Structure formats: structure tokens, C-alpha cells
Amino acid sequence: MTEYVVRFLVGGVVVSAFAMLGDLLRPKSFAGLFAAAPSVALATLGIAVYQHGAGYAAVQSRSMMAGAIALAIYCVVVCHLLVRARLRAAPATLLSLVIWLIAAFGLRALAGGQA
Amino acid sequence: MTMSIGFSPSSLREGRWYEYLTRFGLGGAATVFTGFVSSLYGASVGGLFLALPAIFCASATLIEKHEIRRKQEADLAGERRGQEAAALEAGGAALGALGMLAFAIMFSFLVERSVTAAFAGASLAWLVVSVAAWSLRCKMRSVARRRTSEG
Numbered sequence: 107m108t109e110y111v112v113r114f115l116v117g118g119v120v121v122s123a124f125a126m127l128g129d130l131l132r133p134k135s136f137a138g139l140f141a142a143a144p145s146v147a148l149a150t151l152g153i154a155v156y157q158h159g160a161g162y163a164a165v166q167s168r169s170m171m172a173g174a175i176a177l178a179i180y181c182v183v184v185c186h187l188l189v190r191a192r193l194r195a196a197p198a199t200l201l202s203l204v205i206w207l208i209a210a211f212g213l214r215a216l217a218g219g220q221a
Numbered sequence: 222m223t224m225s226i227g228f229s230p231s232s233l234r235e236g237r238w239y240e241y242l243t244r245f246g247l248g249g250a251a252t253v254f255t256g257f258v259s260s261l262y263g264a265s266v267g268g269l270f271l272a273l274p275a276i277f278c279a280s281a282t283l284i285e286k287h288e289i290r291r292k293q294e295a296d297l298a299g300e301r302r303g304q305e306a307a308a309l310e311a312g313g314a315a316l317g318a319l320g321m322l323a324f325a326i327m328f329s330f331l332v333e334r335s336v337t338a339a340f341a342g343a344s345l346a347w348l349v350v351s352v353a354a355w356s357l358r359c360k361m362r363s364v365a366r367r368r369t370s371e372g
Contacts, residue, residue, distance in 0.1 A: 125244050141280045142316075150259075151332075155336050167343075170321075184307075193304075
């Protein structure tokens, strides 16, 4: 239980810090870089190294490569849904999560489950 | 035409306390969720969720909401402007995702040699690749705009 409380607090602080930095920066396209900052990764990998060692964190970061490519695809899809299909931000970002899941697990499968 | 990067401290005042609380909660929940998936299905599946766009969903929605609010205060309909602002954020995030890929590559390469070097090197790789990709896109757009105006 304590582990999950620590995870929650560390994750909340790191994500909020990156998000506030993104709020401060202009132009918006540059601030968008911080919306894809590895904030959850920094918190999670830090805990993973402490708890399970470097080897475990290395496996997680290799899988993260597939997740990051899926994130780039996801962002492009969201952009098109907002500009061309004129969807509002909430439905566009939530519906596109399906694309992220398909792309992430698809890329992982392509890499033989070792990504 | 060059895009200059700047700080706008006034944008922090646009946010409501519950919006910051929501982000904190989402960030915490995403980190707990990733840990939970890793313990249930292993590090390989859990690693995918290190790049889960949960935070992006919240920030794009907030940006749209702020833009609509700003336009409504000036008695203008701001829905389209809000969508455009969120789309700009998504475009930037796509480039940030390339930086995230660089982060993951650098981290996996260094972590078994030195943990400190892995965190420092991966963070630097994220920053350099993200900013370089953003600058390149700005330059390409500026060249395309110049060609259109000349042609």
C-alpha cells in the first residue's frame, strides 16, 4: 500500500511540474513538447530502479520505445480529429486512446514482445 | 519569420485550483497504474504505459477550455479557436514523442552501466531531440510559407 502512495505522490509532483512548465512557455506548439514529456517515465523508472534494479528498468525502457512511437501516431490522429473532423478536445483525445493501444501493442508484437 | 520562445507567467493565473489538482491526481494515477500493470503483466507490458497519453488528454482539454473562456470574456465564440489551440498542442506533443523515444533509447543503453548517467543522459536526449524537431518544423513551415507567397 505504501508503495502505491509513494508512486501516486511522486507521479503527481513530477507530472504537475512538467505541466506547469508547459503552461508557462510560448508558443503553444513549443509548450506541446512538454505535454509529451517523460514525466510518468521519470517517476516510474526511478521507483523501478530502487525496487527491482537496473535490469528491470532497462526492460521497461525498451518497451517504452514502442509506447513513444505509438504516442507520436496518437498525437497526429488527435490533431487531425481536431482540425478536420472538428471534434472537441475531450472526445478527440479519448477516442484516439484506442489508436495508441493498437499501435503500442502492435509494435511490441512486431518486435517479438521484447520491445 | 522566426518563432521565438518565451515565458508567459500570466497563463498560470488562468488555471483554476481544481485543474491543477486534477493534473496532480492524473499524474499520480498514471504512475500507480503503470506500476500495477508492471506487477500484473511484467516489466515489458508495463513499460508501454510509460508513454501513455493520459496527461496529454487532460492538458489538451484544459488548453481548449482556457481558449474558449478567453474568447467568451471578449464576447466571441471560442470553440473553433479552442480546437485550434488544442491541435497546436497535439502537433507539439507529436514532436515531443520523438524526444520521448530518444529518452527511452538512451535510458535503456545507459541504465545498466550507470543509473545517474541514464537519468541525466536520457533527460538531455529528450530535450535536445524535442527542441531540434520543433526548430526543424518551424524552419520547414517558414520555407513553405515563403515559397507560397513568392509563387
